[in-house]
Each structure stands twice: as structure tokens, then as C-alpha cells.
Amino acid sequence: MDERKKKILRAIVDEYIETAEPVSSNTIVQKYEPNISSATVRNDMAELEKIGYIEKTHTSSGRVPSAKGYRLYVDELLKYDDISLEEIKYIGDKLETKVNQLEELTRITTSTISEITHYTTVSVGPESSKQNIEEIKFVMLGARMLMAIIVTELGIIKETIIKFDEDITQEQVDALTNLFNSKLKGKSLDMIDKPLEEYIFNELHYSINIIKTIIEEIKKMIKDDERLYLEGRNKNFDLPEFKSLDVARNFINILDENDTMLDILKSGVADDIQIFIGDENKNEELKDFSVITFKHSVGNKDLGTIGIIGPKRMNYSKVISVMKYINRILNNNNDTNGKEG
Amino acid sequence: MDERKKKILRAIVDEYIETAEPVSSNTIVQKYEPNISSATVRNDMAELEKIGYIEKTHTSSGRVPSAKGYRLYVDELLKYDDISLEEIKYIGDKLETKVNQLEELTRITTSTISEITHYTTVSVGPESSKQNIEEIKFVMLGARMLMAIIVTELGIIKETIIKFDEDITQEQVDALTNLFNSKLKGKSLDMIDKPLEEYIFNELHYSINIIKTIIEEIKKMIKDDERLYLEGRNKNFDLPEFKSLDVARNFINILDENDTMLDILKSGVADDIQIFIGDENKNEELKDFSVITFKHSVGNKDLGTIGIIGPKRMNYSKVISVMKYINRILNNNNDTNGKEG
């Protein structure tokens, strides 16, 4: 494939991303390649179609990028510097605000990306079940109520409220605290399970119900942090592809299927941008969309995964540029600010 | 207005709620009033139109209820027993599960209502800033990090994490705990403000930054609980009125305007169902929708407010029946289970 064909393919994708309309040979000549004739472009387009990079919507229509065309475009034809000084400043300001919890950072990052890219953005925080426990605290909030607080080695704090059907005493709580800490410090969160329940019961001989309840609630809490953040849900709605009610409904449905979104986000690889174009998505409902994910991490510290969902003709250049830039900021912040998270 | 006209009006509203199509005199005769002729119905309809209860979409169309018509319908023509045994059982099962936090109950109630009514449901928990403080605890999570836990007299628990730029000691934390409790126990949450900040500084002479930070974070936390729960966002999308892109976009926009929804919910009156039909909504974007709100409470214990949003031809009967039934269950549960919430 010669250089001119590449330029034409790139022009077709760029133009289609901008206008959402099939691109004609004339448009290419007028806006991109004024020094060749439309007939030449037509010849090249015919060949590009033959090898599968572009398609026609009907016999006499202009061309539209195919999945293969988009793929070549993002893999080879794209430069990732599509981010303005204003945007850089905006992102910097947003991410500079001091946050107390990693969740808050995740939330702010998510909304910032959505605002800059104008696409729907989802994200999930770091997986806590894989993290190691730094400390567990139990705080009594009444005779039958406890708050459990877990601090992980990555500085993430989780807490939950536990209620009992019977009274507990401060002494019991203290004993529990000691036992949990001595047994679990440095271990991963998913060590809190059935065997531990039995172990504690054997050690302390408290009411099995109390111990059961505690373990259950902590497990529930760990599971609960697979929480999805979603920003800019209606951002896509002004795009022409959403004129089709089918597309719009598919989109709304997919956003409501938390599990699907979580699967996609969690399949990410650390520090790597992944792009799923149309049919490349496992999920049938996503066939008309592209998803770009990025799993942020600093060292071995997982900062969660962010995903952007847009039409297949999404502005890949802008999205990827923003992702890369935000990743750099997160890296810097976390290197200089130390380990607390 | 004679009895027959009322019956015809009711039939028109019922039929329109079911079909979303203008209702003809023939339909009334066939499905509702087989013993009178369509000409008679036409005469009555002409009069109902004259006094403003129904409207035509064009000269030779059937009739559609006007805002005034809906209003009469919900005020006078409706029976609130539109709830099946299966639904009663379903609701009962859902709400019976033991919950640890009022927020969880709010969430479950919201999703249950949405599932039964098939309409989008929003809700907000009880307003915490008006509640009185039962106890405040500070838990150290490291030399520069604290968790503040506030238990209110209604049994609601709020917590937040506070980070400092300088070290604090356990003694300081204990002193703060004592001071906060002695000063604030029994007082309302919005007492935590600037004057308190000064008072504490004068008493303890700790770094003003520490005290400032604590007060700020607690205020942030209190504000944070104006959180909106939303279920069944895409429930309405199958309704014919959502074929119009304008209507659909208005709907999506309104759901994204948290503040608008909060205003509507918080304007509610305790234990009273409020119905806003079309233009009766203050918000322009809601002119094509109806909103029904119910502020649940048991005694003086606010359980939060639930709102249902649907088309103007929403199934008022079903929605209101469900609301009333759920309110009864919440009342019972909270009477028998005691005050913990």
C-alpha cells in the first residue's frame, strides 16, 4: 500500500469521524489532497475497498471506514498529540485538588476525562480483594453495632457497619481486634473467609453468630468496592448515530449492565491502552461502539481502570492523547506525594 | 357534571393511559359503555371538551385528557387498590431483608418500586443536617489520618476520612473526641460550623489547621448525603412517547440534573403523596412528564423521599397504590423493630 493510499485512508477516517457522513472522492480532493484529481482518488478508493479498509453504504455512495480500516488507522496512522494547552491546563487544575481517598481521585479523573473528550466515561477503582491488609479496627457504635475499618498497604480505607442480634462488650471487641490483626496483617483481603471464621470461633468461643456476621459483612464490603463510576451518560446523545433508537437503546442498556462494563474494565492490562472497535467487543450490544480502556498504575500500585465509550468513529486521537496525559500526571503525583493514597 | 360524563372521562383517561392513542367515541362504547350509542358519547365528549377536561389533537381526532382532566382523574375518579397479590408478595419479600443502614433500605425501596411500576424512580435519604447528634468518634488511622464517625439520634451513621499535613497524637484525638461530644451531643448536625471551629481552637490551642480541616471535612460529609438514588433509568424508553427524540433527551437531561431532582424531592410534605402533572412541574423540561413524590416517615423519623417519573399518562392508580402499600410496610417494620434504623 503506497503512501498516497495511506493518506487517503487517513483522510477518509478523519473526515468520517468529523462528519459521520460517507466520504466522497470530491471531499478528499477539496479538503485533503488538492493536487490530485477526484478520478485518481476514486481509483485508489476502489483498491482500498478491495483490500477491505473501506466500505460503501450503497452502490453510489461515498466510503466509510471498515473495522479493518479503523484498526489500521489507530495502529499506524495516528499521532497522539491531539490535546491543546487549555486542555492540559484544565486537566492539571482538576487533578491537583487534594483528595482524601483513592475513590475520590477515581471519580475526579473519570469526570475530567468525560468533560475533555465529550464521551461517556466509566471507571472502576483498584481491586481491593487482592490488596494486603495493613490494619483492622473495630469501633463500637452501641451495644449491638460495630464499625469495621480496614486499611490496606496501598493506603485504601474500607469501612462497614455491622449489626448484631445480641449484645457485645468492649472486651470482646478488643479481643477481636487483636486476633484479626495478628492473624491478618500483611495478608490479602480475600483471606477473610470461612476457615478464618472457624479459626476465630475456636480461639475465642464467642457466639458463632457474631463471628459469622462480622465475616459476612466484611466480605460484602470487599465485594461492594467493585463499584462503577460513570460520567457523561448523555454526552453521546447529540451524536448523529444516536438518532437511531436502536443504537440509543443499546447504549443505555449496556451502561445499565454493570457486570458487563466491569468485565470489560477488569480485563485490562496494567499501563496499557486497549482499543476495542465495533465487533472486536465481546459483547453483541457494543457492536456499534468503540471502547478504549486504560488501567492506570504506579509501580505495582493499581489506580483503577478507566474506559471510554463512544461511536466507532470516535475521536481516537483525542481520547488516547488525553489518556496518556492523565496517566503521566497520575504517575508524577504519586511519585512525589509519597505512598499515601 | 353528571355521572355518565364522569364515567366517560374516566374511560378516556384509562384508555389513553393504556394505549397512548387518542380515544374515539366508538372505543368508549365498545370497551366501556356498551349500553349507550356513540353519538351520545360524542355529545358528552363535546361538553367535556368545552369545560376543558379533554382535547383533540386535530379536528377529526379522538380525545386526549388535558392537564385539567388528569387532575380531576387523580383527585376524584381514582381508586387506589391497583396492586396484585403477586406484587404484594414481591414487595414484602424485598423489603424484609435485614439492612444495616437506612441508605440500604432507601436503595432497596427505590429499586423495588421501579421494578413494580416500571417507571424510573429516584429517591433521597433523610436529611441529616437537621438531625441531632448522638455521638461523635474519632479513630486514628495513622499519624496523619483520622476517621470521624457520627451517629445521629435517628440511628444514622456517617463517616469520613480526614487527612492532615502534620502529625497528630492519640491524646489530641481523645481530647477532640471529648470536646466534640460534650459540646455537640443532642445538638443538630448543622451546628458544626465556623463558631465551633473558633471555640475548639480557644479551648485546645491545637494547630488551627487541624481543627479547620476536621470541621471542613465533616461539613463536606454532611452535604454529601444529599445523594440521589436512581433506578430504572431506561424503563421509560419503551414507551411510545419516547419515540420523540426531544422527549427522550429532555428526560435524560432531567435525570442528570441532580439538583433539580433533589429540589423536587425535598419540597415534599411528610407522609403525603404529591402529584405533579405536566405543566404543574416547576421545571420546563418536565412539562411532558408527571412526577409523584412521597416523603416516608415514621413518627418524626424521616425515612427519605421517593419520586417516580413517567409520562403524563402514567398509571397513577398503580403507582399510588404501590406507594401507599410500601409506606404501610415501612411503618410496620419500624414500629415493631424498634428505633434502630
Add this chain to the structure above:
DNA sequence: TATTAGCAGTCGAATTAAAGGAGTGCTAAA
């Protein structure tokens, strides 16, 4: 051999015309 001008042919989108039918309002009779 690569490029280009020119033109026939295709097909969707927009416009217009016509037909069909679901309703109403009104009149006059029961």
C-alpha cells in the same frame, strides 16, 4: 504507465399526488 476529464448509470432522499380510513359534528327522527 499513471493520471485525468467526462459521462452514463445507480440509488437514496425529498417532494408531490392520491387513496384510504378513522373520527367528528350536525341534522333530523325516534
Add this chain to the structure above:
DNA sequence: TTTAGCACTCCTTTAATTCGACTGCTAATA
């Protein structure tokens, strides 16, 4: 007061037509 019957309205659907933006191909040109 109710009802049958009929003229009239106007929306909806379908079909026919026009319009124009494309392409592909051929033949000429550099």
C-alpha cells in the same frame, strides 16, 4: 334526551416523480 345517518376533515400510507450526489468506466493525455 338519545340515536341513526351522513357529510366533512385531516392524518397516514403508498406510490410516483424528481433531484442530485456519488461511482465506475472509457478514452484521452502527460
